Amino acid sequence: MRNEQRFLTISIAATMVVAALGIVFGIVSGSFSIAFDGVYSLADAAMTGLALWVSSLIVRSAQSNEKAGRIRNRFTMGFWHLEPIVLLLNGCLLVTVAVYALINAVISIINGGHELFFGAAIVYSGATLVVCVVMASIGIALNRSLKSDFIALDIKAWIMSGGIAFALLVAFVIGLAVLPTPMAWIARYVDPVVLGLVCLVMIPLPIGTIWKALSEVLLIAPVDLQEHVDQVASETVERLGFLSYRAYVARVGRATEIELYFIVPQGLPAKTIEEWDALRDDIGERIGGESANRWLTIAFTADAEWAE
Template identity: 25%
Template sequence: MIFFDGLYSLVSVILSLLSLLVAQFIKKGDKMSFPYGKEMLEPVVIIIKYAVILLLCIITLITAIVSLLSGGQETSVGQALIFAFVNTIGCVGVFILLTKNKGESGFVQAEANQWKMDTLISGAVLIGFITALLISFTPFKYLVPYVDPVMVLIVVGYFLKTPIVEITKTFREVLEMSADQSIEAKIKKVITPIESKYQISESILRIAKVGNKLFIDIDFILGPQSKMVTIADQDKIREEIIQHTKDLVYKKWLTVSFTNDKKWAEKVFA
């Protein structure tokens, strides 16, 4: 368990360094090579992070099963307690710091999840070795070697869900699938009054979240009953959309188009 906890912490630091390097790279503008920005790198790196954690969990799970079947693992409980206590305090500190500053950054949210897992692992180690120490003073002290692999099975089994869920969620961003329904509902709430004001018959809304950037594509389809929409009106509408979506604290890539023919809103042509 100590080996898993220490290895997880080491991997966490290495992956955090990777996130930091990529975040710095994303900030550097390069519109020639990346006309739509570099935000796509964020979900790719997050998938790599969780894939490494998932692999580590699976390998550790197999090792724990082998250890359990071969008679358990002898442990120096006293030294283990000191390690677990110090590690738990350190992980709690980092997790609290990240939670206070995570905002809407995918990188920081992934880091917070990563250190939350590390905190709970370290806490489980501490509780496990306290239990082992108490058992060693009872007639059941022969069970002490089994405490370590059992702890690994419980902790790793519990945490297998997190990387699987996060990989699935982040993979949606790589595929540029629709953003969360709450985001779509918020933007629809903004454009509905605009449709009423200018008597716009229909609109097509497309939203995709990639990293910390929100791509918003709106096509307003005008009809015979629609009011005249001048260039000034169009800019006013764009400004209104931006102002009313400020609470969506992502970088926004806004595209607003106006057409009399719905076919131009379909976007795909042979």
């Protein structure tokens, strides 16, 4: 978690630098696509900051000091549910920015394009491409062990930004090359055309993240987890002679939430608390995945209404 926070902090700083350069160079060069890249980076930095805040809340709540105790007393269910909300907001914001930029690109093309100072544009694109490659490489290497959704989304954002920078660099070099030729009229359309193409590529990219986050916000049961829990519960019912069971599962951020209710026959011979606890331990081991991120509840009742 602390490595995650360090990377996100560095990522925010780098993104803010790229955003500031994008806005400044966009104004100097007259490039809508560079200005869009700066605004896109600014929005990404804001969302990464929100992700860092959620990550820090999770870390602080796990500590053993008095402040952490007060946090746990106020948020007894933890903070895992904030992760998919942040990811959903992030994905929707990036798609919205890209759609707006695409509309502006189409309007600019219809109006005949505009002049562009290619020298400043090329300098910005090259510098931004280097920063994006470095940050994406660091994130990929770090996330091989952390498996963080926040870092994964941030890596995707850096790759997307790097793709934008590379496309801009190629387009601006081509635009500069055609200026002394009879095809110089093309140069006026380079900026809006490349902006439109970049937006068309970018808009679908966060869709997978949006759908995954939305399914977690809506507590849609993951098929693989549901099938595994159903198998363990069915075997337990058959092995111990229970009547049936009810299983409720969900993945919310890093947390796996499982509630299992076993319907036992009325008049079942009494067991000690220790025996019931041992049975819960056995079922929990069969389900697997025990960690601080697993929320497992196992209950036994003769009244099926308690399980509904």
